[in-house]
Amino acid sequence: MIVQACMLGYKHRIPVTVFLLFITIFAAIGMQRLQVDTSIDSLIPSEDPARQIYQKVMGEFGTDNKTIVYIKDKDLWTPEKLTRLEQLHLAIEKLDGVTRVDGLFSLHTVHGVDGKIISRPVLRAAPKTIEDALSAKQSALSNPLYIGNFFSNDGNVTAMIVSVEDNDDHNNFSRLIYQALQEQLNIQKSEFEYITQVGPPRINAELKQSLYEDFTILGPLSAVILVISILLFMRSWLSAIVPLVTSLITIIWTFGMLGWLGIPLNILSAMIPSLIIVIGSTEDTHLMAAFLRGLDENADKESSKYEALKYMARHIGLPLVLTVSTTALGFASNLFSNIGLIQHFSIAATFAMLANGIITVLVLPLMLFLFGSDKNTSLVKDKETSTLPNRLVRLFRHSQDHFPILTLVITAALCVFFIFHASKLYVTNDPLSYFQSDRPLIHDVKRIHEDLAGVKIFFITLESKQEKAFQHPKNIKKLSDIQNFLDKQGVYDRSISLADHLKFINREFRNIGTEGSLPETRKLVAQYLMFFHRSDLDSYVSHDYSRANIVVRHNVTDSHSLNKYIRELEEVMKTVTGPNMKSYIVSENLMVNHAAETLMIAQVKALVILLTLIFLIMSAMFTSFKGGFIALIPAIIPITLMFGIMGLLEIPLNPGTAMVAVIAIGIAIDGTIHLLARYNELCRRSSDYVGAVNIAVREEATPLIVSSLSLAFGFGVLIFSNFTIVAQFGALAAATMLFSIFANLLITPIIMARIRLVGLYQILAMSIDREVLDSSPLLQNMTDYQRRKAILISELHEFKKGALLVEQDTVGRDMYLILSGEVEVVRKDNGESRSLAILKPGQIFGEIGYIRETERTADVIATEDVSTLRFNYERMQKDLIFFPNIVAKLNFNISYVLGQRLADMVGNSKNK
Amino acid sequence: MMNLSLQQHQIALLILLAACLSVEESMASINSETSGVEIMEEVQKRHQQFPYIYEEQSMVMLDRQGDRDTRKARRFSRVEEDGSVKFLLLFDYPREVKGVALLANRDPDGQTSKYIYLPALGERLIESAGEGSNDSFLGTDFSVENLTGEMLSDHYYARRDDRDVDGIKYFVLDVYNEDDELEQQILRRHFIRQDNLYITLTHHFDKQGRITRIQSHHDLKAVDGDMWRANMILMEDKRQEHQSLIKISRRVFSHDYVPEEVFTAEWLYENYPYIETLEESDAVINEVESLEEVSDEMIEESI
Structure with a gap:
């Protein structure tokens, strides 16, 4: 077939x-x-239990699907640069698909000065004077919640966090958003030392772009290589x-x-x-x-x-x-x-x-x-x-x-x-590592990590059965303790939680030093919390304060190492949270890993x-x-x-x-x-x-x-x-x-060379001989498997017409089964040759020598082209040692053939 | 991100002052030639006539997940004979925030001072300073200006074509900053019912001219002649998908309900003292919380 x-x-x-x-x-x-x-989602098993937790956490604390616009300039805090920055902020806000822009011009901050609480935007609009610009700088850099997220320590770098509509990337949404953002960045490019964007739209757009490039390069290149190598060799x-x-x-x-x-x-x-x-x-x-x-x-x-x-x-x-x-x-x-x-x-x-x-x-x-x-x-x-x-x-x-x-x-x-x-093999799977390390995107990711905080995020979520648990100072302290351990691990760039917000506001209301401390009482926590808009805390605490979230930013590219740190963290979290509180560490990256x-x-x-x-x-x-x-x-x-x-x-x-x-x-x-x-x-x-x-x-x-x-x-x-x-x-x-x-x-x-094999497919291919094999007395009453096994231990030999297959008076232990052609058995006695028999396909010869080591009793000559299977006694005994049933069947069939021959001979002599 | 800007009260108080000082018949006829600011002047004349106002309010804040926060507060406002204005917003519920107060005073010379009282922080008023008249306060989606009306002298009003919605006719005014006569940056759009000159709907815009918040007034009641008040005010934040609802359960225009002493630190310390306590045990907290839940439900049902 x-x-x-x-x-x-x-x-x-x-x-x-x-x-x-x-x-x-x-x-x-x-x-x-x-x-x-090209979504990261396709890297995560749909039934991964962590996925449900992740989705729940994302649903509650908001997605990390945000683009960071990174702007660096040593003269950032000047009216000219800030005017440009404001233009950029407004232009990005205006883009279709952009739902929110958090940055210098949308941030509010609070200062406790001389017993007063001063609440104000960091910058409502671009300043007119250098003094105003520097005042804004001081205001921005004094808020610990913003350092690393929106501003570098030295203030030379600022970030805008751009949120876009949730979209399944139909109609190239990622690419369009990325391009629209990039257009705005390009307008301001010459005004700043460095300006770039990193976020899902860019990553997705670059993944797609790279995919298209691969398609256009790899296939044709393979074809060229193929042609050359075949021409070379064939x-x-x-x-x-x-x-x-x-x-x-x-x-x-x-x-x-x-x-x-x-x-x-x-x-x-x-x-x-x-x-x-x-x-x-x-x-x-x-x-x-x-x-x-x-x-x-x-x-x-x-x-x-x-x-x-x-x-x-x-x-x-x-x-x-x-x-x-x-x-x-x-x-x-x-x-x-x-x-x-x-x-x-x-x-x-x-x-x-x-x-x-x-x-x-x-x-x-x-x-x-x-x-x-x-x-x-x-x-x-x-x-x-x-x-x-x-x-x-x-x-x-x-x-x-x-x-x-x-x-x-x-x-x-x-x-x-x-x-x-x-x-020594290990697993690591950071989606960003799919890109080559010399790609601008990867450089930008490193840059953001160095000046602000890594673009990679995971969440540590603590869950209590009690409502308002995270208005209780002792539970808020647990967040702080976990963050202290994160600091001790020394591999993450930044972590923010409700505890940080409360420490900060407590510091400003009390005018105490640079290091904030947590409010001591539950009432004070609740009263401080009134000064936050819900959206300020969306990412850090659930509405009923029964769940809290620590947002950790990092740039650990080796997920194998990250997993190790996460395991350490999980151990510590068990101790910190105690038996009455559940804790999870989730992120898309961790699930991918x-x-x-x-x-x-x-x-x-x-x-x-x-x-x-x-x-x-x-x-x-x-x-x-x-x-x-x-x-x-x-x-x-x-x-x-x-x-x-x-x-x-x-x-x-x-x-x-x-x-x-x-x-x-x-x-x-x-x-x-x-x-x-x-x-x-x-x-x-x-x-x-x-x-x-x-x-x-x-x-x-x-x-x-x-x-x-x-x-x-x-x-x-x-x-x-x-x-x-x-x-x-x-x-x-x-x-x-x-x-x-x-x-x-x-x-x-x-x-x-040391183990002999025979292919089944050859047997199958020999369909022409199947009938011969089926009718052969040697293979009678044997199952297909037994026949195949016996045949596979034989050898295929082909002879031309006139060839001497067996020579009388020689010793040999081979037995032959004729597959095609005819042979003549000729006995030579005293110089006279006598034809004993003409054997046809299916019949065997040489069986006496096979059974007993003795001289051959006659010549066997091919009267036409002959194809035979040769069975060697020693090989059969050796190869079939674990198949006694097959040996017994073969021996029985040979005995039957011999018996038949004997009966024929007796019959012939009687007739004579 | 922080919303401590109590300075908005300054504007509110100015409005109250202006309104109270001009309690004269002002229902001049409005025609197609009437300007925006003239319409606004009519609005304020008609609806802001009393110097002493006491309100009991419930605030419900709804976030994008549909979770609700409920607060109860009392509002005291008083315009003195010398022209000074006093304002107090005092929270009664939830229990943890009971006694939290926003206190504002505006001297006759125009100087405004604002203070915050947090009983849990100790018996001291914390002076609050800041910028930003349009920032939401105390975690709600409202700014003080949203609740009290805007300072006419600070704004420019451009009248647009009147509209007819569901059989009710409206004046439509676009609000700009006073120095923005080129009408480049719309701040708000008021929809004013022509039958009672009450602003029932306001669209708030961002710098890009997109609607960010929608404020609507419901359950309108004529409280005194032509003067109307809304007993329910809803603010929807379109970006954050938050909603804040204020329901005024009781309103009294009476000198007796806003005695002068309530605007003092001493009154606050006396009635809402700081008690340096150790943290409550979990058992006590749980018990109180379960009571509060029942109370929550009752409040929300009543709202």
């Missing part, structure tokens, strides 16, 4: 073309519905063009599907075109290599192209299905991720891999029919030339031949070394599941757990090295890097499948397993190295992504691909 499917594009060219066109047009229409989602234009065509169609199908299903693009989606081009091309490369080999083998035939296609379908069809399945499986392992970002990427990538398989199967034969040559003019012919793959193979071969054990020991030592370093930690656990699970599935699939394919085991080796070694390198280079696990292992395994196993498939095909024809390994490696090395290098280059292209996590993913995946060459061509052959 697979072979037929592979020939569809050739045999039914018009229907296939119509089908492809129809789906592609349908998908292209769907592409117009594509949406982009020396065939068609081999380079075919994957481009299949990739293009796959990209249209994939994004069309996303459009129709309403699945948005996200920052990980930026790499999908590259992945399609690169991963998809590997199958094309293998198919093209097989096609060219088919041309070689059928060079003398008239319809060599057709024969070559058949050859390609027969030899690569099943491996293609398997490799597409395992690659898709690698991506699909994240299908059920509870993180939207990962899940959406997984859906898109899995679909892309499957679609690419189908498209390749349909398009490639079609293109070969239209544009393919009748003769192989490519590298495949030049197997013995000194190309890179051949040189590499020769190098590996040297190690395999001369130091196999040493090679394995060194590899094992390397694995141990990298496993040790892999143990927590999600990354769960992601790591999920990836480990996915990895184990994937390895198990690959093991089971390969074990089933080879009807042997050894097959599954061998297939795992080239998968495990690269990811061990990859994790080790991550540990060594301190590359953290994040949504990008965490996925490398499962995706890379899914891809790296493709080469292994092709290699093992070819090896088994060769093993069926020869008992020289080492030779089979060498031939398989030599034949598969070029496509394997070409595809691995193409993959490495293709993944390497992602280094140019605007997103760090994509770049890290690309670099690690590229390294893993290179490691897989080493594992596939150096380590796997050493093991393969």
